[in-house]
Amino acid sequence: MKSQRAQANPLQVFKVCALSFWFFLPAESIGPSEAVARENEPPIFVTWPEKGLGLSIDLTGFKKVIDQVKPDGRRNLTALHPKTKLNVSITLEKVPTQATAQGCLEQLQLIRKGPYVIGGQDIALNVTGEIPTLEYTLHEFQGNRLDEKHVYACVAQDNVYADIHLSKAQYTAADAPLFQSILNTVRLQPSPSKPVQAPPPVPPNSRELLDVGNALYRQNQYAQATLPYQKAFDLETAEPQLDRTLWRVLIDNLGMAYTLSGQLPKGKALLEQGIQTDPAYPLFHYNLACTYAEMNDLDHAMQSLKTAFRHRKNLNPGNNGMPNPRQSPSFQRFMKHEAFRNLINDLTATKS
Structure with missing residues (x-):
């Protein structure tokens, strides 16, 4: 029997650029x-x-x-x-x-x-x-x-x-x-005939919203993940509560959730906003390069990659080093370009 149901969990290729x-x-x-x-x-x-x-x-x-x-x-x-x-x-x-x-x-x-x-x-x-x-x-x-x-x-x-x-x-x-x-x-x-009387709900804070966004992101539910991530971002904009490390994670993941759900202008704008605030954090530049790659913008992707690797020493504590661009699906479209391959070889050969 063929199901009449909508597919709540469509099969997707697992693709991630950089996470902390x-x-x-x-x-x-x-x-x-x-x-x-x-x-x-x-x-x-x-x-x-x-x-x-x-x-x-x-x-x-x-x-x-x-x-x-x-x-x-x-x-x-x-x-x-x-x-x-x-x-x-x-x-x-x-x-x-x-x-x-x-x-x-x-x-x-x-x-x-x-x-x-x-x-x-x-x-x-x-x-x-x-x-x-x-x-x-x-x-x-x-x-x-x-x-x-x-x-x-x-x-x-x-x-x-x-x-x-x-x-x-x-x-x-x-x-x-x-x-x-x-x-x-x-x-x-x-449905109950009368609304159930319940105490006013306490809204989640930005850290709790970040946790939910992360759980959705790990399941490739990028569009759904943008909802709690964006709420957390709005809370942080109004009244910052996250420390610097968690704020970076929020910007990283919200930017890439927008990008990987096809909302490229939003992803680009969010990552650029992160760079304005924290210009030496390499993953903002790396994920912006991924976004440019999804936009098929080779020149800007290469420029952002260069900047990302120039700041590689500024990763968050616990990160095991810069991601390898060769393993990112976003960059596969550029691997046929000799200039791009040469850049990747140069960047990944440099250890400091």
């Missing part, structure tokens, strides 16, 4: 009591008022980061638990036919064939429980230890599918109850 070691910052350590749900706090209800059916899920202690109806009509909510750094993404999709358990299974099988899962370990598709799940762990990312656990789940009722995605970096076996406690509260049900 601080992209992999660990979660804060917490005690068991801090992870316990607060009493009398109602669950979050994710729905469209006009469609009548929604998803009830207990996200006590989480902060909403993205809450939107996408252009294709799917309803999406992304939230972060600031203490545990557990990310939850929920997508509701209305289909023209009856939503079925088989449709859920087909969606999970499709995700399993994707590049993210194929590159992971400990892959398991579980169809015996009340809610079918697909899980895997990404132990490394670009040579850095990550141990990022992913669990996908799906629920079907009437003509609505609910896709749930849980993820957490630096995962250990002690985190398993956190994942299961969220899934145990998932219910598709009619």
Whole structure:
């Protein structure tokens, strides 16, 4: 049976220009009591008022980061638990036919064939429980230890599918109850007739938004990542809270998220703004070179690469050196040019 569903996770070629070691910052350590749900706090209800059916899920202690109806009509909510750094993404999709358990299974099988899962370990598709799940762990990312656990789940009722995605970096076996406690509260049900009275939500801060953006970026969801990254940037513009290292990471990743989602003018402008503030930081120049390459601008790409390698000593602490331009998909279009190849040879041969 061919699925009637939109593809929430289209297959993409994994392409990254330059990321910082601080992209992999660990979660804060917490005690068991801090992870316990607060009493009398109602669950979050994710729905469209006009469609009548929604998803009830207990996200006590989480902060909403993205809450939107996408252009294709799917309803999406992304939230972060600031203490545990557990990310939850929920997508509701209305289909023209009856939503079925088989449709859920087909969606999970499709995700399993994707590049993210194929590159992971400990892959398991579980169809015996009340809610079918697909899980895997990404132990490394670009040579850095990550141990990022992913669990996908799906629920079907009437003509609505609910896709749930849980993820957490630096995962250990002690985190398993956190994942299961969220899934145990998932219910598709009619929208409440009256709005649930809940305390006013505390908006996420720039560091929390950066964490969510990083999680989306690692899944190649570049367009989605720009939303929390841009919110973090706006907060930092109004009232800076991040230290210099994290601010650099934010500019790096927001600029490249714009570039890799095809929003080249925004990516270029953001990286140029970063250079104005911190002109000696090499990855701003390197990622600007990537952006110029995506714009097929050879001369400016070469100029930015030269500047990047001239400032190579100014990387953030923990970075293992400048990235190799030969390994960036963005620059492959220029490798047929002798002048570009000679430049890369010269830059990578120089150690200081």
